[in-house]
Amino acid sequence: MTRIADAVTGPFAPVRAFFRRHRSLGIFVGVALLSIALPLLTRVPPFDGIQSTNAWVNAFTTAAIYAMLAMGLNVVIGFAGLLDLGYAAFFALGGYTYALAASPFSGIHLPFWPMLLAGGIVGAIFGVLLGAPTLRLRGDYLAIVTLGFGEIVPITLMNADKFTDGVNGIGGIDKPSIPGILQFTLINPWPMYGLVLVLFTLVMIMIYRLEDSRLGRTWDAIREDELAAESSGVNTVIAKLQAFAVGASIAGIVGVVNAAKITIVTPDQFRFAVSISALAAVVLGGMGNTIGVATGAFIIYLFQSILLKQLNTLVENFNIPVLNQIDFLEFQYVLYGIVLVLMMLKRPQGIFPARRRMREFAPLKIGKGGLK
Amino acid sequence: MLKARGVTRKFGGLVAVNNVDFEIPRGSISAIIGPNGAGKTTFFNVIAGIYAPTAGTIELDGKKLISPPTGAGREPILLVLPTIPFIALAIYFLMAVGGDTGLVEGVASVAVALLGFVSALLLNIVRPAWYNRFIKRIGVTRPARPNDMVAAGLARTFQNIRLYKSLTTLENILVGMHVHLRGTLLGALFKTRQVREEEAAAEQRARELLSFVDLAGMENELASNLPYGKQRLLEIARAIASRPKLLLLDEPAAGMNPKETEEMTALIRRIRDDLGITILLIEHDMRVVMGISDHITVLDHGEKIAEGLPKEIRNNPKVIEAYLGRGAAAGH
Amino acid sequence: MATANVTSASAGRLLGNLRLPIGIVLFLGISLPILGIDQFVNALTLGAIYALVALGYTMVYGIIELINFAHGDVFMVGSFVAMFISSSLLGAEGSITNVPMLAASVLLLFALTIAVMALIGALIERLAYRPLRRAPKLAPLITAIGVSFILQNIIQFFFGPTIVTVPQLVPIEWSIQVSGSRVPLLNIFVIGASVALMFALQVFISRTRTGRAMRTTSMDRDASSLMGVDINRTIMITFLIGSGLAGAAGVVHGLYYGNTSFALGFQSGLKAFTAAVLGGIGNTAGAALGGFIIAFIEVGASAFGYGRWGGAVVFSLLVIFLVFRPTGLLGSHSGDRA
Structure with a gap:
């Protein structure tokens, strides 16, 4: 409503204008089309040769989970401009919440659906817990504190073995079910695919609504000029705390889904690399651009889990002497680092720049020339 | 409308604003003038809640909003006290890791403790009215933050424009x-x-x-x-x-050509007349100040050296000296 | 009344000046009987390593207000460079008992590692940070994270994810007797070398022209640029020194622990950063002090059987300090300057 109403042109002008007005519907239709098209695409060469359709669907599900994570992180980094480097911790907390609530380890078997909400609440609580003492600090201090938090949570999960079974993690987590209608299984990836895509759609709609709301404007203002925002009557600490809580609760919810999907949580799944991969997706896709970030996550995930894996089999098949020794999957971590550095140096606004970030990073070029 | 009593602000050893008493009547246009470095902007920032004053108070509409913070040493207690049960439970948790407490009890104790801790922190940030009354009773006062001042009816602009x-x-x-x-x-x-x-x-x-x-x-x-x-x-x-009830303008006509300055002057008048907003401005352009203000205050070296109607200020020897003396010195 | 105020103020100032030395003496005096001589020396040694790494954080932060996330990994790379030099170049497999030979090797090891790491540090600054000098604050921070991640994974790629053995050139059997306890000469050497380096740094910063340029740049970059200070050169030198010290810390770590791993930089980096914050970020003496405090806390925690919670304690300390005293123990850079 308050966005720039760019003139809509091109062959599909009426369609695009319609979805601009009804964005939630647009997201719903878009994701629905994509969710049908993707599995169909995997039956076509060359994709059908790589892995079975079920394996593809499973991979898409994981990619969508990863994309939700990146979208949640984008609320914190892209909207509010707060560098959160411990995002995986909230993901872990969501996962362990569900694991403790529905596994043989705890002996409790609560149903899946309310636990989605619980995961979100746990995430939000920890987000506030971490944010409340630290959000008054300058941004770079926040980065290091979140980094520490992201480190402490897995350590605690590993050491508190009484509650978490330590390094072994908690296995045998219950799969979701719709009583009497549908039981999710490990063999059939389709129900989980559907569930994750529905969640994905909801998360995206919610994030877009937030971005356009009073709160979204407040985040923009804080990111641009915190003192001016305060002088416009914004309580900046509360607004930042809200961004933190929203991001953390998304991670919490996604953590629950992820735990239900793979039925095991271990401290090792939530290492620093997870936070960094989400950060890489945000930076690659374009900070502040929700769809861009989701796409960035999708690109990174498919690149690392399909392309690098393929490279391994390819090299093995051809038996090339030196390359044979290399596990290309290990390259994914270096890849995150390279994405971060190169994007910041060469294209800080990301592949799909958000309208605002584009302008914000624009002075960069002038700065280089020595102009102040 | 706005009452400042004995406002002082020090930066280390430097006294930027010294014991300034100041009052602006409702519906007026007032101006603060003074040579560069006279402490005008610092004074503004104190009024707007950006700097806490070292001494003195500021009242807006009869409500005392800003005074020097007191009991800052006791502030950590406000966070730490509610945290003590949290720490106690956390220690209990640490013991339980090696001990034989049940899983559910352990997790629940940590959850309850965290909730307590979070609410203590949140209270400290959100600060509802009853919380503020409570901390006042134990001797902790905090000056209003800029956003509190906006809520109380004050708005401002900046010398170097700060738009989003x-x-x-x-x-x-x-x-x-x-x-x-x-x-x-x-x-x-x-x-x-x-x-x-x-x-x-x-x-x-x-x-x-x-x-x-x-x-x-x-x-x-x-x-x-x-x-x-x-x-x-x-x-x-x-x-x-x-x-706002009161609008602070920090050099609204800076960097403008004569025509724009004239428009700005007209706009300031319209804001007062049409919207009924009281105005306080800092300005270097004397034509603007003399033409528009009902009341002028002159600061020099952080102290109020004169105040009154524009024509009184124009002929005040102290003011002339402050400006010319500085100018003459700079000429050498 | 006025006189009384003045007197009490000057007494207060005197107390303020003495607070630090008194505090240090008290701290050491209390921890020695609690920890016992072995753990005490152990803590001092670990503290020396943290202090060397913390110096790099604090210097860079002081001068360009960037938390150089990659610094911990520079230290880690330093330990690998030291490992490579002593095992491949010097061909050492264990300790060297021939004293002149040992002295020459250790000197060479320090010199080479410091030189290599200083170059790597300056290279990182030139390639990754300098282009972003005027960019929004988030950009260099994200770049630093990226560099950190690249360094970690390059090392992991070449040396594997497991712990790598480093030749301990100084024989661990050599020791002296202190009140009935055996104190290895190695520890004394490590502490001595680190303290000497820190002392040299202090002299450099306070006495030389370049040191003065560094101090003025950290106070006001634009003003000192107008005064004729070459900002780029000064920042480059800061990175050279900071990374060199991290390299030295890498050597020391290898000599003392006899091993290293690709993950070393991340954890130690976090602790060293905490040390820098503890001492007052931007303050070099504070960073050294903070390093020792962190080490004592960590060693103390493991001496009482809470070793695996040491990290959590250190991190909580970081948060507490950032919230309640962002200027650290010794002050300097204001913590919440916008």
Whole structure:
């Protein structure tokens, strides 16, 4: 409503204008089309040769989970401009919440659906817990504190073995079910695919609504000029705390889904690399651009889990002497680092720049020339 | 309207503002003048809640909002005291890791403790009225923050314009209206009817404000793309969007050509006359100051050296000395 | 009344000046009987390593207000460079008992590692940070994270994810007797070398022209640029020194622990950063002090059987300090300057 109403042109002008007005519907239709098209695409060469359709669907599900994570992180980094480097911790907390609530380890078997909400609440609580003492600090201090938090949570999960079974993690987590209608299984990836895509759609709609709301404007203002925002009557600490809580609760919810999907949580799944991969997706896709970030996550995930894996089999098949020794999957971590550095140096606004970030990073070029 | 009593602000050994008493009547246009480095902007920042005063108080509309912080040493106690049960439970938790406490009890104890801790922190940040009363009773006072001052009816502009550059002019105004909008996080998520109606009304009012400052038709222009003079206008519009009782303008006519200056003067008058907002400004351009102000205060070296009607100030020997003395010294 | 105030003020100032030395003496005096001589020396040694790394954080932060996330990994790379030099170049497999030979090797090891790491540090600054000098604050921070991640994974790629053995050139059997306890000469050497380096740094910063340029740049970059200070050169030198010290810390770590791993930089980096914050970020003496405090806390925690919670304690300390005293123990850079 308050966005720039760019003139809509091109062959599909009426369609695009319609979805601009009804964005939630647009997201719903878009994701629905994509969710049908993707599995169909995997039956076509060359994709059908790589892995079975079920394996593809499973991979898409994981990619969508990863994309939700990146979208949640984008609320914190892209909207509010707060560098959160411990995002995986909230993901872990969501996962362990569900694991403790529905596994043989705890002996409790609560149903899946309310636990989605619980995961979100746990995430939000920890987000506030971490944010409340630290959000008054300058941004770079926040980065290091979140980094520490992201480190402490897995350590605690590993050491508190009484509650978490330590390094072994908690296995045998219950799969979701719709009583009497549908039981999710490990063999059939389709129900989980559907569930994750529905969640994905909801998360995206919610994030877009937030971005356009009073709160979204407040985040923009804080990111641009915190003192001016305060002088416009914004309580900046509360607004930042809200961004933190929203991001953390998304991670919490996604953590629950992820735990239900793979039925095991271990401290090792939530290492620093997870936070960094989400950060890489945000930076690659374009900070502040929700769809861009989701796409960035999708690109990174498919690149690392399909392309690098393929490279391994390819090299093995051809038996090339030196390359044979290399596990290309290990390259994914270096890849995150390279994405971060190169994007910041060469294209800080990301592949799909958000309208605002584009302008914000624009002075960069002038700065280089020595102009102040 | 605004009463400042004995306001002092020190930076280390430097006294930027020294024991200034100051009062502006409702509906007036007042000005603070003085040579460079006289402490005008510091004084402004104290009034706006950006700097806490070293001494003195500020009242707006009879409400004492700003005074030096007291009991700062006791502040950590406010956080730590509610945290002690948390720490106790955490230690219990640590023991339990190696001990034989049940899983559910352990997790629950940690959860309860965390909830307690979070609420202590949140109280300290959100500070509802009863909390403020409570901490006052134990001797802790905190000066109002800039956002509290806005809520109390004060708005300001900055000497070096501080717009949200990558937002549109309309969005800049909407941020300015922040304190009067009620849309909550959940309201935004579910896009309730209340939120939609409020946003539509806000947008309508923002457009009116834009035409009030002659920026109609530029709603979707990015703030950074506006020419300098229009950026000043937008910043003023953003400030009055919070419906202040008192508007602080920090050098509104700086860097403007004579025609723009004239328009600015007219706008300031209209803000007072049409919107009934009391105005306090800092300005270097004497024509603006003398032409527009009902009342002038002169600061030099952080102290008030004169105040009165424009014509009194013009002939005040102290004021002339402050300006000329400085000028003569600079000439050497 | 006025006189009384003045007197009490000057007494207060005197107390303020003495607070630090008194505090240090008290701290050491209390921890020695609690920890016992072995753990005490152990803590001092670990503290020396943290202090060397913390110096790099604090210097860079002081001068360009960037938390150089990659610094911990520079230290880690330093330990690998030291490992490579002593095992491949010097061909050492264990300790060297021939004293002149040992002295020459250790000197060479220090010199080479410091030189290599200083170059790597300056290279990182030139390639990754300098282009972003005027960019929004988030950009260099994200770049630093990226560099950190690249360094970690390059090392992991070449040396594997497991712990790598480093030749301990100084024989661990050599020791002296202190009140009935055996104190290895190695520890004394490590502490001595680190303290000497820190002392040299202090002299450099306070006495030389370049040191003065560094101090003025950290106070006001634009002003000192107008005064004729070559900002780029000064920042480059800061990175050279900081990374060189991290390299030295890498050597020391290898000599003392006899091993290293690709993950070393991340954890130690976090602790060293905490040390820098503890001492007052931007303050070099504070960073050294903070390093020792962190080490004592960590060693103390493991001496009482809470070793695996040591990290959590250190991190909580970081948060507490950032919230309640962002200027650290010794002050300097204001913590919440916008």
